[in-house]
Amino acid sequence: MMLSTRENVHQKLDWLATFSESTLGVTRLLYSKAWKDAREALIAYMKSLGFSVYEDAAGNVFGRIQGETDDVILTGSHLDTVKNGGKYDGAYGVLAGIHAVYHTWKTYGTPYKTLEAAIFCEEEGSRFKTAYIGSRYIVGDASEEDFSAEDAAGHSVNQAREALGLTASLSFTGRSDIERFIELHIEQGQQLEQSGDHLGIVKAIVGQQRFTYQISGSANHAGTTPMNMRRDALEAAALMITAINRLTKEAGDPFVATVGTIEAAPGSVNVIPGEVTFTLDVRHPEDEKLTAHVLQLEKACVAIADEHNVKLDVQRFVTIEAVPMDEQMVNDLHEICEQEQLTHKLMYSGAGHDAQVVGRSVPAAMLFVPSRHGLSHHPDEYTEPQYLENGIAILEKALSSWAWKEK
Amino acid sequence: MMLSTRENVHQKLDWLATFSESTLGVTRLLYSKAWKDAREALIAYMKSLGFSVYEDAAGNVFGRIQGETDDVILTGSHLDTVKNGGKYDGAYGVLAGIHAVYHTWKTYGTPYKTLEAAIFCEEEGSRFKTAYIGSRYIVGDASEEDFSAEDAAGHSVNQAREALGLTASLSFTGRSDIERFIELHIEQGQQLEQSGDHLGIVKAIVGQQRFTYQISGSANHAGTTPMNMRRDALEAAALMITAINRLTKEAGDPFVATVGTIEAAPGSVNVIPGEVTFTLDVRHPEDEKLTAHVLQLEKACVAIADEHNVKLDVQRFVTIEAVPMDEQMVNDLHEICEQEQLTHKLMYSGAGHDAQVVGRSVPAAMLFVPSRHGLSHHPDEYTEPQYLENGIAILEKALSSWAWKEK
Numbered sequence: 106m107m108l109s110t111r112e113n114v115h116q117k118l119d120w121l122a123t124f125s126e127s128t129l130g131v132t133r134l135l136y137s138k139a140w141k142d143a144r145e146a147l148i149a150y151m152k153s154l155g156f157s158v159y160e161d162a163a164g165n166v167f168g169r170i171q172g173e174t175d176d177v178i179l180t181g182s183h184l185d186t187v188k189n190g191g192k193y194d195g196a197y198g199v200l201a202g203i204h205a206v207y208h209t210w211k212t213y214g215t216p217y218k219t220l221e222a223a224i225f226c227e228e229e230g231s232r233f234k235t236a237y238i239g240s241r242y243i244v245g246d247a248s249e250e251d252f253s254a255e256d257a258a259g260h261s262v263n264q265a266r267e268a269l270g271l272t273a274s275l276s277f278t279g280r281s282d283i284e285r286f287i288e289l290h291i292e293q294g295q296q297l298e299q300s301g302d303h304l305g306i307v308k309a310i311v312g313q314q315r316f317t318y319q320i321s322g323s324a325n326h327a328g329t330t331p332m333n334m335r336r337d338a339l340e341a342a343a344l345m346i347t348a349i350n351r352l353t354k355e356a357g358d359p360f361v362a363t364v365g366t367i368e369a370a371p372g373s374v375n376v377i378p379g380e381v382t383f384t385l386d387v388r389h390p391e392d393e394k395l396t397a398h399v400l401q402l403e404k405a406c407v408a409i410a411d412e413h414n415v416k417l418d419v420q421r422f423v424t425i426e427a428v429p430m431d432e433q434m435v436n437d438l439h440e441i442c443e444q445e446q447l448t449h450k451l452m453y454s455g456a457g458h459d460a461q462v463v464g465r466s467v468p469a470a471m472l473f474v475p476s477r478h479g480l481s482h483h484p485d486e487y488t489e490p491q492y493l494e495n496g497i498a499i500l501e502k503a504l505s506s507w508a509w510k511e512k
Numbered sequence: 513m514m515l516s517t518r519e520n521v522h523q524k525l526d527w528l529a530t531f532s533e534s535t536l537g538v539t540r541l542l543y544s545k546a547w548k549d550a551r552e553a554l555i556a557y558m559k560s561l562g563f564s565v566y567e568d569a570a571g572n573v574f575g576r577i578q579g580e581t582d583d584v585i586l587t588g589s590h591l592d593t594v595k596n597g598g599k600y601d602g603a604y605g606v607l608a609g610i611h612a613v614y615h616t617w618k619t620y621g622t623p624y625k626t627l628e629a630a631i632f633c634e635e636e637g638s639r640f641k642t643a644y645i646g647s648r649y650i651v652g653d654a655s656e657e658d659f660s661a662e663d664a665a666g667h668s669v670n671q672a673r674e675a676l677g678l679t680a681s682l683s684f685t686g687r688s689d690i691e692r693f694i695e696l697h698i699e700q701g702q703q704l705e706q707s708g709d710h711l712g713i714v715k716a717i718v719g720q721q722r723f724t725y726q727i728s729g730s731a732n733h734a735g736t737t738p739m740n741m742r743r744d745a746l747e748a749a750a751l752m753i754t755a756i757n758r759l760t761k762e763a764g765d766p767f768v769a770t771v772g773t774i775e776a777a778p779g780s781v782n783v784i785p786g787e788v789t790f791t792l793d794v795r796h797p798e799d800e801k802l803t804a805h806v807l808q809l810e811k812a813c814v815a816i817a818d819e820h821n822v823k824l825d826v827q828r829f830v831t832i833e834a835v836p837m838d839e840q841m842v843n844d845l846h847e848i849c850e851q852e853q854l855t856h857k858l859m860y861s862g863a864g865h866d867a868q869v870v871g872r873s874v875p876a877a878m879l880f881v882p883s884r885h886g887l888s889h890h891p892d893e894y895t896e897p898q899y900l901e902n903g904i905a906i907l908e909k910a911l912s913s914w915a916w917k918e919k
Contacts, residue, residue, distance in 0.1 A: 187778065187780045187782065187783055188778045188779065188780055188783075189731075189778045229780070229782065230781055230782065231780050231781070231782075292736070293733045293735070293736040294733070294736030294737070295741075311735065313735065315781055315782075324596075324889065324890050325886070325887060325888070325889065325890060326700045326701070326862075326863055326886075326887075326888045326889050327768065327770035327772060327793045327795075327889075328700070328718060328720065328768060328793075328795050328861075328862040328863035328864060329699070329700040329701030329861075329862040329863050329886065329888070330701070330768070330862075330886065331765050331766075331768065332757070332760055332761045332765070332767070332768060332769075333761065333765075334702075337757070337770075339753060339771055339772075339774065340753065340754075340757045340771075342750075343749075343750040343751075343753035343754045343757075343771075344750075344754055346746060346747065346750035347747075347750045347751055347754055350739070350744070350747045350750075353739055354739045354740065358738050358739070358740075359738075360739070361734065361735060361737070361738065361739060362739075363734035363744075363782070363783075363784055364746055364747075364750075364785075365734060365746075365776070365779070365780050365781045365782060365783050365784065365785060366776060366779050366780065366781060367746065367774055367775075367776050368774075369772070369773060369774050371594065371595045371596045371889075372595060372772070372773050373594045373595050373636070373638050373772050373773065373889065374637055374638070374722055374772045374773060374791045374793055375594065375636065375637065375638075375722075375770070375772060375793050375864075375889065376594055376595075376770075376772050376889045376890075377770055377772065378771075378772060379890075384781045386734045386735075386781055386782050388734075388735050454735075454736075455733075455735040455736040455737075456733055456735040456736050457735060457782075479732070479733075479736065479737070480732065480733075481732070481733045481736070482731065482732065482733050482734075482778075482780070482782065482783045483731050483732065483783075483786075
């Protein structure tokens with residue numbers, strides 16, 4: 106049995122990255138073969154470490170160390186990635202959780218509360234038009250609708266799930282045994298790199314809303330349709346994207362808005378696009394301000410559509426509320442960092458995380474380690490091994506303090 | 513044997529439209545199965561009418577009625593379509609050519625000059641990054657480079673050609689036996705519909721240039737990258753597309769510029785696009801003005817790229833010079849229309865055509881019939897049967913006048 110040590114976590118990340126659909130970076134979309142193979146390898150790994158391993162119908166996996174009570178202290182992150190993502194996003198929290206639970210158990214023996222290392226099946230929303238299915242499923246915040254969401258090929262979440270042999274019946278009631286949750290993750294921004302701190306303790310995670318903007322004009326010949334007689338869906342889309350960026354810059358930090366995908370049909374060099382669809386992702390740590398901004402963007406785009414005689418249909422497909430982390434857990438992490446003499450910073454998370462979903466139902470906390478150049482969702486993601494180890498050291502201390510303190 | 517009549521051309525167009533890769537409209541990309549099947553069906557049809565049929569290495573097909581001399585009066589159009597195009601673009605000229613040659617022969621017997629109905633293999637440039645391969649091949653204006661151009665899947669023209677069994681050696685010297693060429697086509701604009709004329713006689717065809725604009729920024733996380741620290745390739749592309757449309761409107765008719773395709777990578781909802789590629793198609797009947805405008809557009813886009821800290825690479829992949837039609841042939845067509853009492857209009861063609869390519873080497877002419885709402889490159893293309901028949905009637909008269917007048 107290969108021993109899990111804090112020091113070899115970067116090697117384990119390299120190993121986990123080999124499970125990928127792409128050669129450029131890591132691509133592990135939900136219910137893909139790479140995803141399935143990675144999950145099975147991690148199940149085998151946890152079993153070899155002595156965990157009791159079980160899964161739920163969505164495909165989440167839990168490595169359990171039974172305590173004297175059934176109250177669960179849960180830690181972990183997600184296994185899926187964006188297309189051509191990096192080795193660390195999600196994967197680090199998964200491996201850190203396994204490692205920290207294992208070492209806490211080996212160091213202190215049977216805990217008072219039960220410890221579980223979680224591998225969430227999906228967080229990124231990169232394949233299907235829904236996101237955070239894994240963590241939402243365990244807290245009873247997922248629905249049939251999520252499992253009906255389709256990918257670009259028209260396959261639903263449920264079809265893809267069953268095609269992979271995950272045929273257990275779905276139940277949307279959620280778990281009631283989780284006492285608290287902590288997630289370790291790379292920062293995905295440059296705040297820690299710029300401040301030089303070892304760790305970030307998250308005080309709140311931004312809310313986010315995602316939309317599909319669908320513009321319908323009229324496809325026509327590129328040579329014989331005068332400029333002033335066109336109903337060019339891409340011309341309108343370009344003006345909308347420009348307006349979205351301008352208005353969001355004017356609104357100022359921490360507002361962010363991103364158009365990440367765009368498709369123009371019919372998609373020929375010599376045909377005016379009649380249909381354009383793009384996605385919009387908007388974030389802010391205060392839900393009211395976020396919603397007001399989102400409405401302002403839509404209003405501006407409706408005006409552009411009217412002016413250009415095209416039709417605009419806006420559909421929201423993801424709403425994640427801003428979530429404050431648990432105050433007591435934040436204080437505990439602060440004290441542990443002080444004891445361990447690791448510099449740290451209280452901060453917001455501009456990225457969504459499983460801790461945000463779980464944190465709406467049970468006390469939750471998040472720890473960040475620095476990420477070089479703030480890169481994430483990118484093949485060049487990198488965190489120095491020492492930073493990876495620091496994060497796990499703090500996670501181990503936190504788990505031991507929470508799982509044993511009531512004894 | 514099914515007799516070819518002027519009156520059943522709309523039924524033959526419906527029949528030819530059944531050879532399609534798509535159910536929405538007609539999709540017959542070069543060297544696709546639908547293209548191959550349509551071509552073989554037309555070869556069988558021409559043989560059944562008594563034509564001597566032969567093909568060249570590119571895949572062009574010619575139905576020949578041998579005259580007393582080998583000088584060829586050529587008529588026809590192209591078999592390929594855009595994605596989800598209509599039943600008439602190209603196909604009408606192909607069937608009209610077959611019909612008119614057949615009936616002229618049946619009416620007047622063996623001609624003095626040889627008549628040929630041409631089926632050009634490719635005109636649209638919808639699959640590969642090159643266009644007009646068919647007509648350029650016959651006049652010696654194609655090259656190895658054209659046959660190395662790739663489609664979206666990375667297959668070259670030549671690979672696709674050979675995969676279909678067209679394995680004859682290519683020769684780029686062109687034919688020297690063509691005396692003149694005439695092409696019948698739907699207008700693809702609204703000038704005839706608005707003027708109420710039966711026919712358009714083309715005096716010149718616009719020049720066109722096509723480009724790939726490739727923008728390289730930096731892919732990054734949609735939530736953790738502040739707006740002012742982004743190198744968003746799609747934000748820059750949207751500004752470029754807006755500038756292209758604005759500058760072209762300012763330049764005024766008959767300038768047209770179209771961005772017909774756009775792709776953003778990596779293409780995830782929650783990732784800032786690091787790479788965007790779009791195509792640009794620009795047209796004008798005067799080559800000098802066209803080139804000046806194209807340079808102005810590129811200059812404006814370079815300035816946008818610089819301002820947004822992204823890299824812009826512009827590659828021109830199609831250059832078609834503006835071409836005047838043969839003055840004598842234009843006069844002949846005018847006189848025939850007068851004799852037949854069909855109202856007609858002298859006009860420019862904003863669309864590129866095979867007649868433009870052939871017209872650089874030999875005298876060429878074009879006839880337009882009205883197209884409902886000016887629609888083309890669209891599933892809803894439609895021309896009334898009476899207009900289709902009018903066009904063929906004039907083509908028959910023209911062929912008989914040119915193929916027999918020297919006798």
